[in-house]
Every structure is written in C-alpha cells, then in structure tokens.
Amino acid sequence: MESVESETALLTTLYEMLGHLEASGANLERGNWTLAQAHAAHPTAEYWAVIEPALATRNLTAVRSPLDAYFTATRSQSVDSTTHLEAARQALRDAIAAIAGTGPESTRTQAAALAELAESIAAEFAEGVENDQIVNIEEYQDAWGFFQVLSAELPRVLDAAPTSGREAAAEARADLESLSRGPFDQFIDQLGTRVIDADSARERLAHLASAIRAAFGISKSTGPTPAVQVATIRQMLSDALNLYRSGLTDQAYERAANAYLQGFEALEPALLERGHRELVERLELDFKAVRDAIREGRSVEEIAQLIAKVNAGLDEVEEVLA
Structure with a gap:
C-alpha cells in the first residue's frame, strides 16, 4: 500500500498538468499560439517522466495519447485544437478521479494535494510577478492556470470537511474568494501589466494552504534542509x-x-x-x-x-x- 504522501504528490502533479492546459486554453481563445503551445508542452515534456511509473502501476498511461494529440494540434495550429484540448482535460480529470477514489480518506488526500497546489501557485506567482507587475508571462500564466484548477476543485472538497474543521474551511473559502477577485481576477497575456493585490497574494496563498490543512487535520511535512x-x-x-x-x-x-x-x-x-x-x-x-x-x-x-x-x-x- 502506497503512502498518502505518494498519492498526494501524484494528485498535485496531475492538478498542475491540468492547470497548464487551462493556461494553454486561455491563450488559445486569444489566438496566441506561441504561449498555447508552450503550456501544452509542459504536461509531457516536464512532468511525464516523473509520474509515468506511478500511472503505469494504475493502468492510467493512456492519458498520454490525448495530451500528445493536443500538443501536436497547437504546434500545427489546427482548427481542431479546442476539441483536442477538451479531450486532454477530460483524460486528466478521469485520471485524477481514478486515483482519488471516494470516501473520507480520499477527500483528505485531495485536500492535502490542493494545499500543495496552493503553494505551487504562490511559487509560480512569485516568479512571474515583481513590484506588482508581470515580469515573466509564462510563469504568471502557470499560476493563473493552477488557480483555475484550485477554484474548481476546492469548494467541493471543503464541503466535506469534518465538523472540527468547519471554521478553517470557512477561512479557506474566504481566501479563495479574495484571490479570485484580486490577482487572479482575469487572464493576462502582456508583460508589464499591473496585477491587483499582488503584494498580498503569496501571503494569502500561504494562509489558504494552511487553512485547507487545518480543515482536515493534515500536518505539513517538513522537507530536508x-x-x-x-x-x-x-x-x-x-x-x-x-x-x-x-x-x-x-x-x-x-x-x-x-x-x-x-x-x-x-x-x-x-x-x-x-x-x-x-x-x-x-x-x-x-x-x-x-x-x-x-x-x-x-x-x-x-x-x-x-x-x-x-x-x-x-x-x-x-x-x-x-
């Protein structure tokens, strides 16, 4: 039996891969093929080698095919890119659902993964934004895409928080709402654009991650020096x-x-x-x-x-x- 930490890490990675697709899709809608392709490449070029063994043990490697198909579509600027994007999104969602499973322990594992995702958003945001302005567009868009996934997944998970965690869950919802109205209020594709409430975003994301863990009684693992x-x-x-x-x-x-x-x-x-x-x-x-x-x-x-x-x-x- 694998540890919860292993399941958590795998789910976090899949959430991030889905976030890259969200950023790619937003660029696709604006006709920015260069950035759409850049974000479409990340799931396979950056993450695949890390998670393939874990997916293989679960017979989930078929998710690779739609990811490749979408990347190929963006590279050729295919008219079917949107169709391939949705297929890739669905493949990742299905993999996430298969790994997460059901039941209270499953929800707790998802909560742990979403707390890590919030920390990943903070890291990407810090690299993409400096002095309230976007200085690295791809990193900022990574943070934006990850946040879209967090916003879609977290409310349902918080609804399942135990009674002892309801106060912390309420704090997490407030953080999520504040971030949605602030730095992640809109998709941005121009360097130098000012970002709303950028100075407090990382602190808010750190508090959000802490509140998610508190809602489910999860201790943050301490990493190496x-x-x-x-x-x-x-x-x-x-x-x-x-x-x-x-x-x-x-x-x-x-x-x-x-x-x-x-x-x-x-x-x-x-x-x-x-x-x-x-x-x-x-x-x-x-x-x-x-x-x-x-x-x-x-x-x-x-x-x-x-x-x-x-x-x-x-x-x-x-x-x-x-």
Whole structure:
C-alpha cells in the first residue's frame, strides 16, 4: 500500500498538468499560439517522466495519447485544437478521479494535494510577478492556470470537511474568494501589466494552504534542509549521467526531470524571497538544457558539461541559502 504522501504528490502533479492546459486554453481563445503551445508542452515534456511509473502501476498511461494529440494540434495550429484540448482535460480529470477514489480518506488526500497546489501557485506567482507587475508571462500564466484548477476543485472538497474543521474551511473559502477577485481576477497575456493585490497574494496563498490543512487535520511535512536538498539534486544529476552513459536514455531523462521537479523547484521560493530571481531563471534554463540534451541524444561529454553548469549554479544556491 502506497503512502498518502505518494498519492498526494501524484494528485498535485496531475492538478498542475491540468492547470497548464487551462493556461494553454486561455491563450488559445486569444489566438496566441506561441504561449498555447508552450503550456501544452509542459504536461509531457516536464512532468511525464516523473509520474509515468506511478500511472503505469494504475493502468492510467493512456492519458498520454490525448495530451500528445493536443500538443501536436497547437504546434500545427489546427482548427481542431479546442476539441483536442477538451479531450486532454477530460483524460486528466478521469485520471485524477481514478486515483482519488471516494470516501473520507480520499477527500483528505485531495485536500492535502490542493494545499500543495496552493503553494505551487504562490511559487509560480512569485516568479512571474515583481513590484506588482508581470515580469515573466509564462510563469504568471502557470499560476493563473493552477488557480483555475484550485477554484474548481476546492469548494467541493471543503464541503466535506469534518465538523472540527468547519471554521478553517470557512477561512479557506474566504481566501479563495479574495484571490479570485484580486490577482487572479482575469487572464493576462502582456508583460508589464499591473496585477491587483499582488503584494498580498503569496501571503494569502500561504494562509489558504494552511487553512485547507487545518480543515482536515493534515500536518505539513517538513522537507530536508537546503544543503541536503542540493546534495540530493547533485546525486540525481550524477545518476542521470551514469544512466545515459549506460544507454538507459529514458531512465536518465526521468532522473534529470526529478532533479528539477522534486529537487530544485522546492528551493525556488526561498531563493525568490532573498531576491535571487535571475539565479532561479538561469538554473531553470540550465536544467531544461540537460533534459533536452538527453532527449536529443547528445554526446555524453556534452551532457556532462551541461550538468557541470547546473552544479556551478547550485554552488551559488548553497551560498544564498546557507
């Protein structure tokens, strides 16, 4: 039997994938094919390697086909893109429902996943918005898309909160409403646009996550120290290189993807809080370069050089977070 934390992490990832589709769809409605395609790529390019083993054990890997079909449609600017988008959305919703199941413990697990989603929104928002203005449109839209999923899923979950958690559930609803009327009131696709109540958004999202957990009596798990986290990331990258050297390309890609999604992403909020936006953005690109090189079948030497570049950036991370 897998742990609740494992189920929670899987659900959170699927919620984020659905959020990327929401952002993609909003761009699609505005005829912005470039950003529609960028967001459509994330579910498979960024997340798939991480969750495929867990989906395989549940016979849910068929969700990949509609995701690929939608990405292909956006890339070719197909007139059927909207149809493929809805099919991809539904495939993710079905997978979420299959994993979540039913019953009180299921609702509690969904609540834990939605609390983590709220924290993911805060992290993406912090990267996308600075001084009340959008400075990274894709990251802001990630936050917006994730929030659409949170808004759709959370009210039903809060309705099932136990009697002891009703006060906290009411606080969570108030936070959700405030955020809906504030920073996530409308979809934005222009850099430099001012965002309503941006200065309080991260605090409100943190309180929302805390209120969700309080409503269901969930304790937030404490993660490793930054030093331990960085050491884990370095080991994952080393593993990826060794796997690639052995000809195990898929496993190497999965390990490299985990180094970012399960490693560096957790450090981003602390780095942003300390004013190191450029370091975060640079390392995000460096991690992506490693993944892309593995996928494209570049030489072992080139991938080793790219990993060395990431490790140099991690040296800076350790200094900042020491």
